[in-house]
Amino acid sequence: MSPRALSLLALHLHDGEHALVRDVSLTIRRGKVLGLVGTSGGGKSLTTLAILDLLPPGVKRVAGLVALDSQPVEPATLRGRIVGLVQQAPRGGFNPLVSIGRHFLETLACDGLRGAPAWEKMQGLLAEVGFERPAEIASLYPSQLSGGMLQRVMLALALARDPLFLLADEPTTDLDLVVQARLLDLLEALVQRRGIGLLLVTHDLSVIARLADTVAVMDQGRIVELQSAHNLFEDPAHPRAQALVAAHRALYA
């Protein structure tokens, strides 16, 4: 049976001088959205990257486990096939001299998919993220697409190997509100249609209000609050969570 839950257990990250992430445990469940919010520099991105063992040089995992349905796994083995990754500012995530189509073909070749079946799968993926003329998009180069289009292409690439879980780190930052709303609709549809478990990292509580089932609040490398999205807005317990909700209400109430 395919795994239902992806967990991070008691993660500690260190840069040699300071603890950056302390005792962080999280569980992402299939068909659900776990929001990860908090102050800038709180440790959200490093926590996300640790799930796939993609930490930057100088940052070490000194303790902690990644598990699928409570069975410990080697994080690097999850990349792409079990867990997809979508990051912010997609332009830097593409090779400018390589067409969109070739980006897909290289990813699909990881699973031995080539030729006509690969083209067919690529067109299906591009259609799934809302492109009406997938073949045309595949022929373009990254510089010929807008930021919002590239973000959708990145999402389609993250789905190329049919992952069960998706890690999305600030996927809507830098997009205009209309494009943001479209991307959030798309993520919600993927969770429902494919039964993907989504970790959604954001500093924007309106994104959380729109999509998350459960929310973890991070502050200075620790999770200081973990509860349902509804309760976070109604009754935030930790001062950091209270400050985030108050700031959100001041902006949007």
Ligand SMILES: Nc1ncnc2c1ncn2[C@@H]1O[C@H](COP(=O)(O)OP(=O)(O)OP(=O)(O)O)[C@@H](O)[C@H]1O
């Ligand atoms: N390569 C690195 N080497 C050393 N320290 C790092 C490195 N990358 C990040 N850090 C530090 O680790 C801490 C957590 O950073 P991280 O990027 O995970 O925070 P974040 O919550 O994602 O912030 P933001 O919302 O601004 O993206 C910060 O103090 C940051 O300065």
